[in-house]
Each structure stands twice: as C-alpha cells, then as structure tokens.
Amino acid sequence: xxxxxxxxRSADPRDSRESRSGSRSESRGESRNGSSPNLDxxxxxxxxxxxxxxxxxxxxxxxxxxxxxxxVRQRVQKLLDQGVMQIVAVTDPLTVGFRRQAMVGIHVEGxxxxxxxxxxxxxxxxYVVMTAGSFDLMVEIVCEDDDHLLEVINRRxxxxxxxxxTESFVYLKLKKQTYMWGTR
Amino acid sequence: xxxxxxxxRSADPRDSRESRSGSRSESRGESRNGSSPNLDxxxxxxxxxxxxxxxxxxxxxxxxxxxxxxxVRQRVQKLLDQGVMQIVAVTDPLTVGFRRQAMVGIHVEGxxxxxxxxxxxxxxxxYVVMTAGSFDLMVEIVCEDDDHLLEVINRRxxxxxxxxxTESFVYLKLKKQTYMWGTR
DNA sequence: CGCCAATGCTGCGAAATCCGCAGGCCTCCG
DNA sequence: CGGAGGCCTGCGGATTTCGCAGCATTGGCG
Numbered sequence: 001x002x003x004x005x006x007x008x009r010s011a012d013p014r015d016s017r018e019s020r021s022g023s024r025s026e027s028r029g030e031s032r033n034g035s036s037p038n039l040d041x042x043x044x045x046x047x048x049x050x051x052x053x054x055x056x057x058x059x060x061x062x063x064x065x066x067x068x069x070x071x072v073r074q075r076v077q078k079l080l081d082q083g084v085m086q087i088v089a090v091t092d093p094l095t096v097g098f099r100r101q102a103m104v105g106i107h108v109e110g111x112x113x114x115x116x117x118x119x120x121x122x123x124x125x126x127y128v129v130m131t132a133g134s135f136d137l138m139v140e141i142v143c144e145d146d147d148h149l150l151e152v153i154n155r156r157x158x159x160x161x162x163x164x165x166t167e168s169f170v171y172l173k174l175k176k177q178t179y180m181w182g183t184r
Numbered sequence: 185x186x187x188x189x190x191x192x193r194s195a196d197p198r199d200s201r202e203s204r205s206g207s208r209s210e211s212r213g214e215s216r217n218g219s220s221p222n223l224d225x226x227x228x229x230x231x232x233x234x235x236x237x238x239x240x241x242x243x244x245x246x247x248x249x250x251x252x253x254x255x256v257r258q259r260v261q262k263l264l265d266q267g268v269m270q271i272v273a274v275t276d277p278l279t280v281g282f283r284r285q286a287m288v289g290i291h292v293e294g295x296x297x298x299x300x301x302x303x304x305x306x307x308x309x310x311y312v313v314m315t316a317g318s319f320d321l322m323v324e325i326v327c328e329d330d331d332h333l334l335e336v337i338n339r340r341x342x343x344x345x346x347x348x349x350t351e352s353f354v355y356l357k358l359k360k361q362t363y364m365w366g367t368r
Numbered sequence: 369c370g371c372c373a374a375t376g377c378t379g380c381g382a383a384a385t386c387c388g389c390a391g392g393c394c395t396c397c398g
Numbered sequence: 399c400g401g402a403g404g405c406c407t408g409c410g411g412a413t414t415t416c417g418c419a420g421c422a423t424t425g426g427c428g
Contacts, residue, residue, distance in 0.1 A: 039279060047280070050273035054238040057385060057415095068407050073386075075405095085275045089234035090363045095268045096223060096231070103287075103315065103322055105353075120360040128360040131287065131353035138287055138353060169289075169317035176304040176312040179274050241386095241414060255377050257415075 039084070042067065046075055047085055051179070054087040090179070093142050100143040101171040104153060105135035110162040112136050118160045124152045135167070223268070226251065230259055231269055235363060238271040274363070277326055284327040285355040288337060289319035294346040296320045302344045308336050319351070 045065040049056055058076070059069040067075075079085040093101060108115050112130055119128045119139055127140035139157070143149040153168055229249040233240055242260070243253040251259075263269045277285065292299050296314055303312045303323055311324035323341070327333040337352055 039281075044280070047273055047275055052272075054271035054273055059385070069385085070387085070408080071406055083276070084279045085273050087238035087271070087273050088236075088363050089231055089238055089269050089271050090274070091231060091269045092267070096228070103313070116357075116359045125360065126362055128358075129287070129355050130357040130359060132356055133351065133353035135353055167317065169315035169319055169322060171313050172316055173300075173314040174312075175300045175314060176309065178310055179272060243414070252378050253414085254379080254416090258376075 043075055043079065046072060047079070050076070050085070050087060054089075094174075098142045098144055100146055100149045101174075102141050102143075102149060102153070103169040103171070104139045104141060104157065105167045105169070106137040106139065106157070107134075107164045107166070108136040108162050109164045112162075115160055115162045119157070122152070122156060124148075124156075227259055227263065230256060231263070234260070234269070234271060238273075282326045282328055284330055284333040285358075286325050286327075286333060286337070287353040287355070288323045288325060288341065289351045289353070290321040290323065290341070291318075291348045291350070292320040292346050293348045296346075299344055299346045303341070306336070306340060308332075308340075 042065055046061055049061045049064055058072045061067075061076075062069045062072040065072070076085075080087070106115070106119075116128055116130055116137055119125050119137065124141050124143055125139050126142050127138075129138050130136065131138050141149065141152055143152060149170075153166065157163060157166060226249055230245055233245045233248055242256040245251075245260075246253045246256040249256070260269075264271070290299070300312055300314055300321055303309050303321065308325050308327055309323050310326050311322075313322050314320065315322050325333065325336055327336060333354070337350065341347060341350060
C-alpha cells in the first residue's frame with residue numbers, strides 16, 4: 001500500500017518509525033496456498049479480536065485465545081512489524097467533510113504501472129488497483145465538493161501521460177463498507 | 185499492502201446520528217444532509233493521531249494536540265460512540281487467505297436499492313455503493329479462489345431479481361489503499 | 369440579571385495495562 | 399552432544415487507563 005505500518009508501542013511521540021516489510025511485492029502472490037507467512041489459528045483469532053476492538057487489552061485477548069498476555073503482545077508486535085496487520089482509526093468520509101466520492105475507470109495506453117504510480121501519488125486517490133477487464137485501472141477518489149472532484153478528474157487524472165480515457169461513477173449512496181475478511 | 189479488516193467494537197458502528205445542537209464548528213463539518221458531526225480542528229487532529237497508530241496512548245495524543253489526557257479520552261469515546269470513527273485492525277486479504285478480489289459493476293432494472301440490500305447481505309461483498317454513471321451499482325468482492333469468485337458472480341449476484349447484467353474487473357494488483365480521510 | 373442545566377476541560381488517586389527481561393521448553397541442525 | 403533460534407510464561411516496575419470531583423463557559427429562561 002505504500003503507506004507505513006504503524007508501530008504500536010511508543011510512549012514516545014516521535015517514535016513514528018515504521019517497519020519495512022516487503023509487502024509491496026507479495027501482491028504478486030499467486031503462490032498456491034503457500035504464500036501466507038506464519039498465520040496459524042491463534043494469530044487469526046488474535047486478529048479477529050482486534051478487528052472487533054483495536055484497543056482491546058492484551059490480557060483480554062490472551063484470555064480469549066488461550067495465551068498469556070506477553071505472548072499476545074509479542075504476536076501482535078510481530079504481525080505489525082511484518083505488515084500483516086495495522087491498527088488504525090477508520091472514519092466515514094462524509095462525517096469528516098468529504099462530500100463527493102467517485103470510482104473512476106481508466107483506459108491506459110502504454111505502461112499501466114507508471115500511470116498507477118502517478119495516481120498513487122495523488123492524495124485524493126484513496127484506492128488504486130490494476131484490473132483485468134475493460135478498464136486497466138480503477139481508482140477511488142475522495143473530494144470535498146463537486147469543484148474539487150471535477151478538477152481532480154478532468155485536470156489531474158487526464159493529464160497523466162498514458163491515460164487514454166476515463167469513465168466516472170459518482171457515489172450516490174454507500175450501502176456497505178466493512179473490513180472483516182479473515183473472520184468468515 | 186492492501187486491504188484490511190475491521191469490525192466494530194460494540195454495538196452498531198454505523199450509528200451515524202447527529203448531535204442536535206447545530207454547533208458552529210469552524211471546521212469542515214457542515215450539515216446539509218442531516219449528518220453533521222461537530223468535528224472541530226482538535227478532534228480532527230486526534231483522528232489523525234489515531235490513523236497513524238490506533239493504540240497510541242491518550243497522553244501522547246494529548247501532548248500532540250494540546251489537551252489533557254482525560255479530555256482526549258472523552259473525545260475519543262464520543263467519536264466512537266457517535267460512529268464517526270472506529271479503531272480496528274486491518275489486514276492484507278492475501279495474507280489471510282483470500283486470493284481473488286474483483287470489482288463488479290451492475291446494471292439494474294427496477295428498484296436499485298433492493299438489489300443493493302441483497303448484495304449487502306452477502307459476506308463476500310465488502311463494499312457496496314450506488315452510483316451515477318453507466319453502472320447502477322458497484323461492488324467489491326473478496327474471495328478465496330477462482331471457483332469461489334465464479335460462484336459468487338455467476339450464481340449468486342446474477343440470481344438477484346433486478347440484476348440485468350454485470351461486468352467484472354478482477355484485481356491484478358492493488359497499488360494503494362489508505363485510510364487517511366480527514367487528514368489532508 | 370441571576371439562576372440552572374449542560375457541556376467540556378483539568379487534576380488526581382486507584383486500578384489495570386503495558387513493557388522489558390529472565391528463564392523454560394521445544395525443535396532443528398552441525 | 400551442544401548450541402542457536404523460536405515461542406511461551408511469569409514477574410516486577412513504569413505507564414496508562416479509568417472514574418470522579420471540581421471548575422469554567424455557554425445558553426436558556428423567568
């Protein structure tokens with residue numbers, strides 16, 4: 001994702017160091033079944049606990065999964081360091097002042113990845129994915145208002161070399177947004 | 185990396201309701217459609233801190249935003265209760281065993297919302313949004329493998345009454361995924 | 369104007385949690 | 399056999415969380 005994994009301990013405000021774990025390359029992962037690092041049932045259970053409440057105490061998690069507090073702490077730290085998991089605050093864009101969202105499908109000529117990289121650098125792009133199908137790229141955009149949205153799509157995205165054409169899907173209503181995979 | 189997992193803490197997280205007093209916060213809250221959160225600059229700064237590290241201690245946050253520990257704690261609790269924010273673990277689907285993702289555009293005849301509701305009930309649908317444009321709905325799907333994906337798209341989604349046709353965009357590579365709304 | 373209720377911040381002990389570290393088991397090789 | 403590495407437990411001490419009482423500000427109202 002290009003962003004960083006946050007470390008959890010700290011107690012020091014400027015301790016925002018991040019751990020670099022490859023993470024960018026394993027999305028290539030086609031490896032049948034063997035790709036997953038060390039995710040046993042216990043780690044999965046820990047993740048599940050933290051999906052319910054990212055601030056749940058280690059001791060409570062340990063009781064739920066059958067491990068000591070220290071063991072849970074070590075596992076969580078490892079999952080964070082490895083980039084398998086992040087513990088973050090997620091918000092509803094509408095409630096924090098972004099009133100226009102859109103999905104944009106993009107047709108590319110030439111190198112798709114370079115276009116994707118350019119999009120990745122734009123702060124308004126929350127989500128950039130290379131796809132198979134009639135679009136080469138799909139991008140989710142979060143803007144403050146219509147003017148902002150127009151400017152991003154027409155001036156910025158279409159100005160990227162290699163972008164042949166775009167098609168926009170303005171959000172009318174967000175019906176569902178979860179982050180619960182791994183718990184099914 | 186990509187993706188994530190989350191889930192709400194306790195009761196309904198989507199409890200988006202507004203506070204009655206239309207407080208005139210100088211930030212970007214703004215009402216307009218009813219959901220006006222009273223988000224001032226300080227709450228935004230708190231959210232920003234928690235987007236970097238969901239487990240950051242209240243005292244550290246307070247030092248960063250200029251508030252006491254107790255005040256930060258009260259604000260965070262309120263943001264959680266109001267459903268403005270969630271603190272959760274997010275994971276990379278690939279590392280948790282989901283190897284196929286796709287965005288599906290859907291053409292609907294008849295009532296769009298009822299189709300959307302049906303999709304919302306499917307656990308494989310992580311993201312359901314009603315859009316303006318050539319698709320009426322866009323859905324993100326997370327599956328374990330190709331068979332699973334095929335079954336979801338061809339058997340389940342197309343079986344929903346009102347679905348006229350679908351177009352799939354299988355993910356080749358996820359380039360970016362952030363949760364930084366409200367921090368720009 | 370004064371009063372009252374509501375809101376939001378601070379400060380402060382007590383309780384709970386986090387954190388580092390010292391072992392104790394295992395397993396895996398050389 | 400011996401040692402290195404991985405993972406767990408247990409344990410104090412430092413830190414953080416939690417609940418509550420005070421205080422200041424704001425807005426409604428007679």
